[in-house]
Amino acid sequence: MSSALVHNLIRPELLALHAYHVSDSSGMIKLDAMENPYHLPQFLKDEIAAIVADSEINRYPNPDPFELKEKIRQIEAVPEGCDVLLGNGSDELIQLLALALNRPGATLLSVEPSFVMYRMIATFVGMRYVGVPLGENFSLDIDAMLEAIRRERPALVFLAYPNNPTGNLFSANHIRQIIAASPGLVVIDEAYYAFASDSFMKYIADYPNLLVMRTFSKLGMAGLRLGFLAGSTDWLDELEKLRLPYNVGVLPQRVVEVLLENHGILLQQAGQIRKDRAVLYKQLSAIAEVYPSEANFLLFRMENAASVFNSLKARGMLIKNLSGAHAMLENCLRVTVGTPLECQKFIEALQESIV
Ligand code: PMP
Numbered sequence: 267m268s269s270a271l272v273h274n275l276i277r278p279e280l281l282a283l284h285a286y287h288v289s290d291s292s293g294m295i296k297l298d299a300m301e302n303p304y305h306l307p308q309f310l311k312d313e314i315a316a317i318v319a320d321s322e323i324n325r326y327p328n329p330d331p332f333e334l335k336e337k338i339r340q341i342e343a344v345p346e347g348c349d350v351l352l353g354n355g356s357d358e359l360i361q362l363l364a365l366a367l368n369r370p371g372a373t374l375l376s377v378e379p380s381f382v383m384y385r386m387i388a389t390f391v392g393m394r395y396v397g398v399p400l401g402e403n404f405s406l407d408i409d410a411m412l413e414a415i416r417r418e419r420p421a422l423v424f425l426a427y428p429n430n431p432t433g434n435l436f437s438a439n440h441i442r443q444i445i446a447a448s449p450g451l452v453v454i455d456e457a458y459y460a461f462a463s464d465s466f467m468k469y470i471a472d473y474p475n476l477l478v479m480r481t482f483s484k485l486g487m488a489g490l491r492l493g494f495l496a497g498s499t500d501w502l503d504e505l506e507k508l509r510l511p512y513n514v515g516v517l518p519q520r521v522v523e524v525l526l527e528n529h530g531i532l533l534q535q536a537g538q539i540r541k542d543r544a545v546l547y548k549q550l551s552a553i554a555e556v557y558p559s560e561a562n563f564l565l566f567r568m569e570n571a572a573s574v575f576n577s578l579k580a581r582g583m584l585i586k587n588l589s590g591a592h593a594m595l596e597n598c599l600r601v602t603v604g605t606p607l608e609c610q611k612f613i614e615a616l617q618e619s620i621v
Contacts, residue, residue, distance in 0.1 A: 279389050286386065294584040295611060297602040300430075300458075300563050302486035304535045304605070310528055317520050327516040334519055337526045342480065344496045345471045351502045354513045356457060356481040356493030360424070361387050362508050363453060363477075363495075367421040368393040375420035377406065379431060379592040381455065384424045396420065400594065404432035404557065408440045412447050421450040427466065428458045431588055431600045433559030435464055445473050451501070456480045457493075458561035460536040461543070470497050477501060484562055485532050487525060490518040536562075543603045549613050550601075553620070563602045568620070571597040577619035583612055 273281060289298060306314070331352070338350050353359035364374060364387050371394070376384040378397035388395035398414045401407035415423070423444065428435050445452045452475055454466040459480055467478050477497035482490065492514060495502065525532065539562050547564060550556045554568035565588070568574060575587040586600040601612060 277392075279392070283386065283389060286383070289584055291584050294579075294582050295604065295608050296584050297604050297608060297612060298584045298586045298600075299488070300484050300561070300602045301488050302484065302532075302535055302539070302562070303602075303608060304486065304538075306486075306525075307531065310524070310531065313524055314521055317524060318517060321516050321520055323516055325516070327512050327514060327519055329511045331514070331519050331523075334523050334526075337523060338494055339496075341526055341529050342494075342496065343467060345468065347498075348470055348496055349499050349502050350494045350496050351505055351509065352514050353493045353495070353509075355483060355491040356455065356479050357383055357387075358513060359479055359493050359495050360384065360455075361390065362505060363422060363451070364388055364391045364393050366505055366508050367451060369421065372421035373418050374422045374424070375414060375418055376424040377411070377429070379404075379588075379595055381424075381426050381430045381457075382591075393422075400429075400432070404429065404434050404594070406436045406440045406444075408437075408443060411440070411444055415444065415447050415449075419449050423448055423450065423452045424455055425452065426455040426457065427464075428462050428560040430457065430561065431563075431565055431586070431591075431595070431598075433557055433561045433563060433565050435462060435560045438464060438466075441466065442469075445476050448475060451475050451477065453477045453479055453495075458484055460485050460533070461540055461562045462560040464560075467496060474498070474500075482522060482525075486535060487522060490522055492518055492522050539603050542606055542609060545606070546601075546603055546609045546613075549609075550616075553613075553616060554599075563600050565598055565600050567596075567598045569597060571599050574616070574619045575599055578612075578615050581615040581618065583615045585612070 335350050344350060360383055368391050373394045373396055374388040375396045377400050385395050396418050398410050456465055456478055459465055470476050470478055477495050479495050481493035547556055550566055554566040556564055556566040571589045572587060578585060588595040588598040588600055
């Protein structure tokens with residue numbers, strides 16, 4: 267009875283969707299979600315505990331935390347004259363952008379395989395979505411992209427740099443061609459910037475249709491939910507109107523500020539992860555076809571990936587099974603770079619899973 271009511275009232279495209287799947291990870295070694303595996307030093311934990319205890323959680327958060335934004339502008343080298351807009355994770359910013367640009371008939375364009383939330387959020391907000399297949403070795407198929415941009419005139423283009431789930435950086439030259447050819451806004455999603463050798467942040471003042479989006483999730487703050495968009499105030503002032511006034515809570519605001527004051531610790535952890543990525547890449551290459559990565563995870567392909575995934579899971583090791591997610595990801599698995607011990611246990615469990 268109530269189910270019929272729900273089915274009659276909820277939009278059909280939402281009824282057809284599967285919710286974003288988050289696996290139960292209790293008791294597992296968790297290498298599925300690109301989290302930073304490291305803890306904070308005790309002095310910093312103590313400092314955070316004191317700040318949390320002292321926070322006015324009975325009050326609404328500061329709707330426009332100027333000092334936090336100023337710190338982000340400095341630390342992230344946001345070019346002079348540009349500003350930042352804060353989101354409850356960068357997922358929220360993708361949604362905010364889609365809401366803002368979804369004029370009647372507008373299109374959101376991205377590549378595939380890429381971050382699934384671009385397509386999902388387009389569906390959430392009722393925006394037309396076009397996914398252009400990647401080329402060889404998951405590089406941009408620049409001819410197909412330029413053709414799609416001419417044909418579709420997308421209001422909004424998302425490119426993840428590095429890309430998830432493939433881990434590679436696209437050609438910067440190709441991205442510049444895409445920005446120049448796009449009649450709409452191009453957002454470079456730099457969720458994995460801390461592990462990559464390049465960024466588009468330095469270009470945001472050069473192009474009127476470019477924004478860079480980043481998140482602190484992969485840098486050790488996934489639980490705090492803070493992402494930001496960097497770009498010209500022309501864009502950000504308009505987008506700001508759509509931001510819900512208290513989207514970033516009192517505790518995330520204060521804790522992120524302390525963590526950014528100790529940014530060096532997080533960068534050191536990211537540096538360690540980059541080193542461990544190289545070790546894991548080498549070890550994994552002896553077992554599977556591994557793709558080069560500039561992120562904190564590795565994509566690899568091997569026979570019977572689904573049963574390997576299940577066997578790893580039975581051994582207490584949670585990674586991500588991408589087989590079936592896209593035709594180009596047949597037999598692909600993705601593993602987050604954990605601590606050296608976690609990586610070693612992963613390789614051992616993988617060896618056991620293939621015999
Ligand atoms: N962009 C990309 C490319 C991602 O992989 C992710 C997380 N998996 C996000 C954005 C969202 O990150 P968050 O909402 O935690 O900021």
